[in-house]
Every structure is written in C-alpha cells, then in structure tokens.
Amino acid sequence: MKALQLTEKNQTPVLSEVPAPKAEKSQKVVQIKAAALNHRDVWIVKGMYPGIKFPAILGSDGAGLVDGREVVIQPGINWGIDQRFQQKDYHILGLPENGTFAESVGVNEDQLFDKPSHLSFEEAAALPLAGLTAFRVLFSRCQVQSGEKVLITGIGGGVALFCLQFALAIGAEVYVTSGRPDKIERAITLGAKNGVIYKEADWSEKLEKIAGGFDVIIDSAGGEGFAKLVKLCNPGARIGIYGGSNGVISGVSPQLIFWRQISILGSTMGSDQDFEQMLAFVNRHKIIPIVDTVFPIEEGALAFERMARGEQFGKIVLKVS
Amino acid sequence: MKALQLTEKNQTPVLSEVPAPKAEKSQKVVQIKAAALNHRDVWIVKGMYPGIKFPAILGSDGAGLVDGREVVIQPGINWGIDQRFQQKDYHILGLPENGTFAESVGVNEDQLFDKPSHLSFEEAAALPLAGLTAFRVLFSRCQVQSGEKVLITGIGGGVALFCLQFALAIGAEVYVTSGRPDKIERAITLGAKNGVIYKEADWSEKLEKIAGGFDVIIDSAGGEGFAKLVKLCNPGARIGIYGGSNGVISGVSPQLIFWRQISILGSTMGSDQDFEQMLAFVNRHKIIPIVDTVFPIEEGALAFERMARGEQFGKIVLKVS
Numbered sequence: 001m002k003a004l005q006l007t008e009k010n011q012t013p014v015l016s017e018v019p020a021p022k023a024e025k026s027q028k029v030v031q032i033k034a035a036a037l038n039h040r041d042v043w044i045v046k047g048m049y050p051g052i053k054f055p056a057i058l059g060s061d062g063a064g065l066v067d068g069r070e071v072v073i074q075p076g077i078n079w080g081i082d083q084r085f086q087q088k089d090y091h092i093l094g095l096p097e098n099g100t101f102a103e104s105v106g107v108n109e110d111q112l113f114d115k116p117s118h119l120s121f122e123e124a125a126a127l128p129l130a131g132l133t134a135f136r137v138l139f140s141r142c143q144v145q146s147g148e149k150v151l152i153t154g155i156g157g158g159v160a161l162f163c164l165q166f167a168l169a170i171g172a173e174v175y176v177t178s179g180r181p182d183k184i185e186r187a188i189t190l191g192a193k194n195g196v197i198y199k200e201a202d203w204s205e206k207l208e209k210i211a212g213g214f215d216v217i218i219d220s221a222g223g224e225g226f227a228k229l230v231k232l233c234n235p236g237a238r239i240g241i242y243g244g245s246n247g248v249i250s251g252v253s254p255q256l257i258f259w260r261q262i263s264i265l266g267s268t269m270g271s272d273q274d275f276e277q278m279l280a281f282v283n284r285h286k287i288i289p290i291v292d293t294v295f296p297i298e299e300g301a302l303a304f305e306r307m308a309r310g311e312q313f314g315k316i317v318l319k320v321s
Numbered sequence: 322m323k324a325l326q327l328t329e330k331n332q333t334p335v336l337s338e339v340p341a342p343k344a345e346k347s348q349k350v351v352q353i354k355a356a357a358l359n360h361r362d363v364w365i366v367k368g369m370y371p372g373i374k375f376p377a378i379l380g381s382d383g384a385g386l387v388d389g390r391e392v393v394i395q396p397g398i399n400w401g402i403d404q405r406f407q408q409k410d411y412h413i414l415g416l417p418e419n420g421t422f423a424e425s426v427g428v429n430e431d432q433l434f435d436k437p438s439h440l441s442f443e444e445a446a447a448l449p450l451a452g453l454t455a456f457r458v459l460f461s462r463c464q465v466q467s468g469e470k471v472l473i474t475g476i477g478g479g480v481a482l483f484c485l486q487f488a489l490a491i492g493a494e495v496y497v498t499s500g501r502p503d504k505i506e507r508a509i510t511l512g513a514k515n516g517v518i519y520k521e522a523d524w525s526e527k528l529e530k531i532a533g534g535f536d537v538i539i540d541s542a543g544g545e546g547f548a549k550l551v552k553l554c555n556p557g558a559r560i561g562i563y564g565g566s567n568g569v570i571s572g573v574s575p576q577l578i579f580w581r582q583i584s585i586l587g588s589t590m591g592s593d594q595d596f597e598q599m600l601a602f603v604n605r606h607k608i609i610p611i612v613d614t615v616f617p618i619e620e621g622a623l624a625f626e627r628m629a630r631g632e633q634f635g636k637i638v639l640k641v642s
Binding site for chain 2: 082084085086222226227235236241242243244247248249250251252253254255256257258259260261262263264265266267268
C-alpha cells in the first residue's frame with residue numbers, strides 16, 4: 001500500500017510503498033479515505049517526541065471504511081476508566097503504532113465509531129483529535145454554559161476552532177485572539193463577536209474595553225500573556241490550558257486567583273467518554289469541521305510545510321483514496 | 322460596654338468604654354463570651370484594607386449567648402446564592418460593621434448558629450472564619466477524598482491547621498511545610514505523616530523523596546515556591562490557593578498543568594452553605610480547634626503582637642466575659 005513514511009528525523013515524510021497492515025486480535029483494518037494533520041505530527045518530524053523509531057507512519061486522525069461501514073477513528077489508546085486523567089500508557093494513534101497517513105491502518109475495534117452522516121470523509125477526518133481536545137477542555141473541564149462570555153486565544157488552529165464552534169453551538173458569546181487580522185475576520189464570519197491581535201502591546205486592555213471580563217478562557221500559549229488572561233477573568237471564571245507554546249507562566253497574582261475564585265484547569269486529549277460525548281455533540285449540533293486545505297496524499301510534503309508555517313485556518317486534510 | 326477600639330492607623334486597638342449596640346431589624350445582639358483574631362485584623366490595623374473609618378471595633382470570630390442560647394457567629398455577610406463565587410457586596414463581620422472584640426455585637430439572625438456542644442466558648446470562637454475558609458478550599462473546591470495524599474504549606478496558621486484536621490478526619494494522608502521545625506513536630510503530633518522546612522533550598526526534593534507526589538495541595542503563599550508545588554502534583558491533582566503572602570507566581574510549566582490534568586483552584590472565605598456544612602462536619606467528627614493562647618480582652622494588645630510576630634500555632638483567642 002501507499003503510505004507517507006518518515007524515514008529519518010527532520011525529513012518530511014515521503015510517499016512509499018509499504019506492506020499493508022494485518023488485523024491483530026481485537027483489531028480491524030480501516031481503509032483510509034481521508035486523514036488529517038495535527039501539530040503533533042510536525043513536532044514528531046522535528047524530533048521533539050521521545051521514543052520514535054524509523055521508519056514510521058504518522059497520523060492520528062482518519063476516516064474510512066471497514067467492511068463497508070463508514071467510520072471515524074478515535075485516536076486515544078488506553079486512557080483508562082478514571083475520567084480525571086489518563087493512565088501512564090495512554091498514547092495516541094500514529095506513534096508508536098503506525099498511523100493514518102496510509103491507505104490502511106490497523107486499529108482496535110473499540111476505536112471505531114460511525115462517521116457522522118452529515119460529514120464528508122475529509123470533514124470527518126478533521127474531527128477526532130482536535131475535536132476531542134476541544135470538547136474535554138471546554139465542557140468536561142471548564143463546563144462552559146450558554147450565555148457565558150468565552151475567550152479563545154490563538155484562533156485558527158484546529159482545537160481553537162472547534163472550541164469556537166462548540167461554544168457558539170451552545171449559545172456562548174465568544175471572543176478570540178490571533179496574530180493575524182484575517183484570522184480574526186474569519187472567526188467573526190463564523191460567529192465570534194470580536195477579537196484582538198495579541199501582537200499589539202495593549203491587546204488585553206482593548207479586549208477588556210470591547211468585551212468586559214470573561215467566564216471561560218481557553219488558552220494554549222501560556223507565557224507572559226497568561227497573567228493578563230487572569231486579569232480578564234470574571235468572578236468564578238475557568239481558564240482551560242491545553243498547550244503552552246509560549247513557555248512558562250509568570251507574573252500571576254495569587255490574590256486575583258483566590259479573591260475571584262478562579263479555576264485554572266489543565267486538559268489534554270480526552271477520555272473515551274469525552275470522545276463519545278463529542279461525537280454525539282457534533283451529530284446533535286451538525287457541526288462541520290473547518291477544513292483549511294485538502295491535499296492528495298501524494299502531496300503530503302506540501303501539507304506538512306503549510307502546517308509548519310502556521311498559515312492554516314482549520315484542519316489540513318490528506319485525501320488518501 | 323468594653324471594646325477593643327481601633328482609633329487610628331498603625332495603633333494597636335485599646336480597651337475603651339463604648340455604647341452597647343442595639344439590635345436593628347432582623348438583628349440580634351450577641352453577648353460575646355470569646356472572640357478570635359485573624360490575619361485580617363492585623364492587616365486592617367496596618368492600614369492594608371480600604372474603607373476603614375475610625376473609631377472601629379474589629380473582630381470577625383465570636384461565640385456567645387443570645388437569650389440564653391449558646392451561639393457561634395457566621396462572619397460572612399451577603400455571599401449570595403451562587404456557590405461558585407461571592408457577590409460584590411460580600412464582606413466579613415468586623416469592617417465596616419463593628420465586630421466581635423467587644424462585650425456585645427449586633428448581627429443578623431441568620432448569622433447565628435448553635436455552638437457545637439463539644440466545644441468551649443474559646444474553642445468555638447476559634448472556628449468560624451478559618452474553619453469556613455479551610456472547609457471551602459479543601460472540600461468545596463479541591464474535593465479531597467479519603468486516602469489521598471495532601472500537602473499543606475505553612476502549617477501553624479488557623480486555616481492551615483483546620484485543613485490538617487479536616488483532611489485527617491476523612492482519612493487523607495497529610496504532609497506539611499513550615500518555616501520552623503517545632504511547628505512540623507506539632508503537626509506530626511496532631512497526625513501529619515511528615516513535613517519539611519520550606520526555608521531549606523531542597524525542600525521540594527526532600528518532600529518528593531519522603532512522600533512522592535500529591536493529589537491535593539493547599540497553599541497560601543504563592544511566590545517562587547509555587548512552581549515547585551506544581552512539580553509535586555500527581556496526575557489529576559488539585560492545588561487550592563487561599564492566600565498569596567509571597568506574591569506573584571512565576572516559572573510555572575503549562576506542560577505540567579495540561580499533561581497531568583492539574584486544577585489550580587482559587588478560594589476565599591466561603592458561602593452560607595459552606596459554613597453550614599463546615600459546622601456539621603465539625604460536629605460529626607468532633608473536631609476541636611487548636612487554640613494557641615487565650616488572652617483576656619484587657620490584654621488584647623498582647624494578642625495582636627503575638628499574631629503580628631507569626632509565632633502562633635493555632636488560633637489566638639480573646640476571653641471577653
């Protein structure tokens with residue numbers, strides 16, 4: 001079969017002919033119709049994940065066919081039964097197991113879910129990991145409610161966009177930040193109330209002026225800006241953290257945290273229950289994932305380059321078959 | 322009546338003869354038998370609270386008699402009905418209303434609760450504000466469970482000691498930090514498993530060696546040490562923050578927070594429901610507050626000085642009548 005194979009560190013995966021996977025016990029082989037990239041895949045290519053062996057087939061997100069059934073794959077493996085946190089051996093499809101950037105992949109039967117019928121294979125492939133991460137941080141952790149004021153930082157990435165769509169779907173009032181004005185414009189087109197450019201020195205003052213305080217803030221940056229997020233919190237606010245691209249958090253006032261009864265809630269990926277609830281939510285609200293671009297798998301290198309440049313607004317999808 | 326009156330900033334309150342309070346509508350006048358100091362009282366004396374008028378009678382904690390009924394006073398006023406956070410006009414008895422450092426005080430009827438029958442007036446007076454704060458941060462916010470490993474920083478203060486007693490009462494395994502070895506020894510006598518001196522550079526490494534990781538950490542310091550508390554967290558851990566004596570929090574890894582699904586939970590004082598549940602808990606588990614010293618109200622100045630020096634282990638109580 002064809003697969004995008006990673007043969008050494010810092011090299012873009014190349015399309016190769018490799019043996020097709022065989023189903024091990026309690027496994028099924030999925031014929032992949034479409035797959036999607038995550039930041040994780042780019043970081044693995046850059047050698048930022050431990051334990052990688054070459055050659056490897058990456059890819060956590062995929063949708064396709066099993067015995068004629070249209071399926072989407074749940075990428076999380078071994079979360080365990082505790083809803084609060086993952087077990088030690090929890091990991092994501094696509095490392096160390098071979099992933100979805102291939103014509104077929106072997107996965108456990110309990111990782112297979114019916115593809116939402118309102119979605120194409122490309123749209124369904126865009127859903128799993130980012131949708132799961134967004135659902136857990138927004139609902140399971142921050143318990144966002146209808147009518148609440150929500151801020152989502154760094155709009156344009158897959159998780160941030162699902163947070164926007166999910167929060168809008170339940171009737172929250174959503175604001176965004178981005179490094180680029182065109183991404184804010186697109187978020188407003190999708191239903192966001194407004195947004196600010198976080199590269200401007202007074203972004204938080206501007207945000208306070210246009211929006212007041214926030215009940216829920218979803219952040220994946222951390223860094224110096226985090227202390228300003230805390231200042232933007234209403235009493236009882238929750239800040240969900242699912243990433244830390246700007247590094248360590250500093251300058252945070254404990255007085256604000258305790259006096260305003262703020263909750264700062266770390267969240268990563270999600271449990272099997274989170275995944276099932278996310279899928280049900282997507283079906284109920286007819287959420288359509290934002291797809292930035294669809295590349296044929298033969299042009300996988302271009303997909304990786306676009307992801308690395310951070311230009312995308314929505315998910316970057318590979319059409320496989 | 323006699324009262325400890327604060328007549329100007331930075332002066333220790335002095336025993337004075339003042340008019341006795343009259344009950345306004347929906348109020349009762351409590352004949353105070355014993356009162357207790359909080360850090361709050363010392364900070365008000367130092368002029369660190371806004372809106373103080375002179376002369377003022379301080380004091381948030383009190384126990385006494387109303388028409389022969391033995392009562393303890395709930396010091397919180399106007400929390401509101403939302404359990405997540407206090408309303409804007411929430412405040413604590415003892416500023417701006419006259420407080421408990423007097424022979425009598427007027428309070429709303431719904432602030433009166435039966436004194437736990439297993440407690441003396443001095444012990445009951447030691448309970449309200451610190452017990453309420455401890456109960457909310459430990460149970461309502463951090464939801465500590467039997468068998469969990471708990472770390473309480475700065476043992477010796479009123480809230481920290483109630484956290485120790487409450488956590489032990491439900492069967493948690495509790496460790497402590499302090500600036501002084503004698504306070505750690507006393508905490509161990511009360512049931513703590515072990516403790517470390519936070520002034521030693523390697524306190525967190527020592528703690529990790531003797532205790533491993535923690536499921537719940539209760540902190541009122543913040544500052545530089547906070548990042549080390551985050552490193553001591555088990556997956557799914559909760560850190561409750563009810564103070565910030567060491568100032569801003571810096572150097573915290575967002576990666577630890579999201580990967581370990583950590584919750585950092587601000588908490589201050591507590592709701593009416595928290596107070597009722599705290600009293601019920603104290604009655605059920607026959608908790609006896611740790612009283613450091615009892616001064617007659619005539620020696621109130623000595624009580625304030627002891628509090629300001631931070632030497633106490635437990636609550637400093639005034640015997641009023």
